Amino acid sequence: MGLVTCVAMARLGHEVAGTDTDPEKIAELRDGRAPFFEPGLREYLAEQMASGRLRFGGRARDVVPTAEAVFICVGTPPTAAGDANLAAVERSAIDVARSADEGMVVIEKSTVPAGTAERVKVTLARERPDLEFEVVSNPEFLREGRALRDALEPHRILVGADSPRGLEVMRSVYEPLSKRGIRLIETDIRTAELAKHACNAFLALKISYANALARICEFAEADVEAVVDVMGSDPRIGREFLKAGLGYGGYCFPKDLAAFERFTRKLGYEFPLLAEVARINEEALEATLEKVRDALWNVEGKRVALLGLAYKPGTDDVRFSPGLALARRLVALGAVVVGYDPQAGEGAKADVPDLELAPDAYAAAEAAHCLVVCTEWEEFRSLDLTRLRSAMVYPVVVDGRNLFDPRAMAEEGFTYYPTGRPPLPPDLRGT
Numbered sequence: 001m002g003l004v005t006c007v008a009m010a011r012l013g014h015e016v017a018g019t020d021t022d023p024e025k026i027a028e029l030r031d032g033r034a035p036f037f038e039p040g041l042r043e044y045l046a047e048q049m050a051s052g053r054l055r056f057g058g059r060a061r062d063v064v065p066t067a068e069a070v071f072i073c074v075g076t077p078p079t080a081a082g083d084a085n086l087a088a089v090e091r092s093a094i095d096v097a098r099s100a101d102e103g104m105v106v107i108e109k110s111t112v113p114a115g116t117a118e119r120v121k122v123t124l125a126r127e128r129p130d131l132e133f134e135v136v137s138n139p140e141f142l143r144e145g146r147a148l149r150d151a152l153e154p155h156r157i158l159v160g161a162d163s164p165r166g167l168e169v170m171r172s173v174y175e176p177l178s179k180r181g182i183r184l185i186e187t188d189i190r191t192a193e194l195a196k197h198a199c200n201a202f203l204a205l206k207i208s209y210a211n212a213l214a215r216i217c218e219f220a221e222a223d224v225e226a227v228v229d230v231m232g233s234d235p236r237i238g239r240e241f242l243k244a245g246l247g248y249g250g251y252c253f254p255k256d257l258a259a260f261e262r263f264t265r266k267l268g269y270e271f272p273l274l275a276e277v278a279r280i281n282e283e284a285l286e287a288t289l290e291k292v293r294d295a296l297w298n299v300e301g302k303r304v305a306l307l308g309l310a311y312k313p314g315t316d317d318v319r320f321s322p323g324l325a326l327a328r329r330l331v332a333l334g335a336v337v338v339g340y341d342p343q344a345g346e347g348a349k350a351d352v353p354d355l356e357l358a359p360d361a362y363a364a365a366e367a368a369h370c371l372v373v374c375t376e377w378e379e380f381r382s383l384d385l386t387r388l389r390s391a392m393v394y395p396v397v398v399d400g401r402n403l404f405d406p407r408a409m410a411e412e413g414f415t416y417y418p419t420g421r422p423p424l425p426p427d428l429r430g431t
């Protein structure tokens with residue numbers, strides 16, 4: 001999010017300087033190399049560095065003093081109990097305060113529980129009582145895999161500010177976008193902080209709703225894809241984020257949901273719906289594993305191929321990846337697990353050393369007893385099914401993302417396990 005914000009802000013015409021506590025990242029960036037994969041990032045990074053609007057410095061002192069606004073984009077990882085760990089936010093605030101020559105607007109972009117900005121404000125004031133800082137909240141709604149598009153063409157921009165000066169600076173930062181008609185929602189700081197958690201928790205809830213429906217459809221022999229189409233055609237519900245599968249993952253939903261639940265509990269409000277969302281998410285993974293076990297009878301010693309290891313397509317991010325969670329479970333059951341991902345192979349291997357990596361989908365399928373679709377990368381849609389099947393020992397496909405067409409799978413002779421839909425189209429089911 002930090003790097004995407006740097007590039008996007010530079011593209012909007014601002015002078016941007018970015019820093020990070022990891023010197024290796026800064027060295028890579030100064031060389032014009034992006035430390036992770038994100039569509040378009042490499043090109044935009046080169047473009048903005050060449051324009052002279054974007055540079056990187058090794059320390060806060062290199063980037064903070066002349067800034068009018070400072071974005072804090074650090075991670076807020078989960079603690080063992082599920083709370084958001086805000087140590088990096090505090091450290092950043094201290095770094096900013098110590099490096100500043102004058103007061104400026106400090107923008108909290110990291111996802112944090114409501115009330116954090118007040119802590120940031122106190123920290124800044126304690127460190128530098130001689131300077132006047134403003135703190136504003138500006139939660140980010142970008143999605144990995146389409147981060148630049150989301151940052152440059154957002155559905156809306158959210159700004160929480162408790163002072164006219166903070167609001168003024170934020171309006172000017174985002175003027176290039178608001179001029180194009182993109183709505184700037186202005187609220188108080190706590191509301192903005194809370195709204196971000198509310199959005200992520202609700203999106204996770206939609207996915208879990210679809211995943212629970214998928215289970216019900218499997219028992220009722222109905223088709224979840226059609227059910228969510230019907231639901232989604234009602235504009236009050238909307239079709240997005242109703243895609244059933246082996247569950248949501250990534251660095252945002254699991255941790256934000258847990259942090260939001262911990263936050264509400266501390267306020268004295270029990271919100272068990274949030275825990276239920278997480279439970280259904282785990283159930284979706286278990287259900288996928290159950291299909292593998294059902295297909296293979298004994299998993300031990302069998303070769304299971306995973307297509308897709310990133311937590312979703314378009315990224316090399318494997319944090320909280322359902323595919324990797326499945327890999328770990330299969331390894332624990334004694335399976336030989338081989339995986340292929342267009343971008344995330346290395347990261348996956350570092351996380352699950354027992355995972356074998358294949359150079360492509362066909363190589364992954366070679367001598368496999370079962371193939372599981374874990375991430376719906378576009379390139380998997382056009383795989384040659386005949387070639388895939390002939391590479392496998394057993395023609396079994398567990399489709400954790402409903403990527404394939406049941407009819408095509410049946411015609412190709414696969415034993416096919418989709419998610420929440422009948423494995424065969426009605427005319428091939430018999431009586």
Ligand code: UGA
Pocket residue numbers: 111140141142143144145200203207240241242243244245247248249250251252253311312313
């Ligand atoms: C999510 C939110 O969508 C962003 O708005 C937010 O800014 C971001 O978290 C964040 O807080 O930083 P992201 O985690 O990048 O973005 O990815 P999503 O596209 O939301 O997908 C999250 C997970 O849900 C993935 O594992 C994806 O496969 C899964 N998913 C998504 C489904 O299983 N079904 C769906 O219908 C949609």
